[in-house]
Amino acid sequence: MFHPFDEQDLQRLADDGLIDYMHRARAAGDPSAGTALAILVYGHWPNVERRVRMKLPAHHVEDLTGDIIANAITSAFDGTSVGEFVSWLSTITRREIADFYRRGPGRMDVADAEGPEPAAPSETGEVEVRDAIERVMATLRDDHRAIVDMVVFDDRSAGEAADAAGTSEANVHQIVSRFRRALRGELEAGGDTGSG
Numbered sequence: 001m002f003h004p005f006d007e008q009d010l011q012r013l014a015d016d017g018l019i020d021y022m023h024r025a026r027a028a029g030d031p032s033a034g035t036a037l038a039i040l041v042y043g044h045w046p047n048v049e050r051r052v053r054m055k056l057p058a059h060h061v062e063d064l065t066g067d068i069i070a071n072a073i074t075s076a077f078d079g080t081s082v083g084e085f086v087s088w089l090s091t092i093t094r095r096e097i098a099d100f101y102r103r104g105p106g107r108m109d110v111a112d113a114e115g116p117e118p119a120a121p122s123e124t125g126e127v128e129v130r131d132a133i134e135r136v137m138a139t140l141r142d143d144h145r146a147i148v149d150m151v152v153f154d155d156r157s158a159g160e161a162a163d164a165a166g167t168s169e170a171n172v173h174q175i176v177s178r179f180r181r182a183l184r185g186e187l188e189a190g191g192d193t194g195s196g
Contacts, residue, residue, distance in 0.1 A: 002028035010039050015082045018043075023080065034073075038187065040085065041072045048093055055097045066180045068096045073187070132186040136179060147172055148179045 002024055005013075010032070013021060018040040025033035049065045056064060072092050079085055137145055143165055150161040151172060158172040165172070 002030060004028075004030050004032045005036075007035055007039070010036050013039075015040060015043065015085065019077075019080060019082065019085060022077075037077060038073050040077075041069055041089070042187075044086075044089055045069060048089065051090075051093050052097065056100065060100070063177060063180055064096060064100055066184050068093050070183070070187070071096065132183055136182045136186055139182070140179070143167075144175050144179075147175050151176050152179065 004025065005021065010018065010021065013036075018036045022033045022036040022040070025031075025036060045065065048068050049061060052065050052068070053061045072089055075092065077085060077088055079088060137148065140148065147161045147165050147167075150156040150164065151158055158169045158176070162169040162172045
């Protein structure tokens, strides 16, 4: 019989334990599978950031790393080993770096996370991320919310958003960067997990 762990218990598990737990929770239909994936992904933040830092200008590293982490959390990882997980996360990272250069700076997209094999989004992880996004968006002023919608979710350039909002491109980058930091903080804090 499956016994769900709370977030503190999950944080004590090593990567292989998190992967095993995630599969058992998913099989039992328990939403803690998404929390286990989020903790697993966050544990690899420094590795992702290091790879991004080798490929991107320094002022874009933090934003793209945050996007990669958010993308990984909303993707389905179906492997059963740490090696498969590292390979899967590397694929997402490589793809996001390539997309960054294809789109150009300022056109990063938190929703584009599929690897080379079609990956169905993890419903529990996606719900947690969407809840966190809604909480952070609710704290923004209307004009800032519109800018985040355009740049982060509609894949519009910072220049387009600046023109539409009547502000500078630098201000758009600051607003988007603050949103990403706040979202990352909300996800790291665990949001509403465990309160349902």
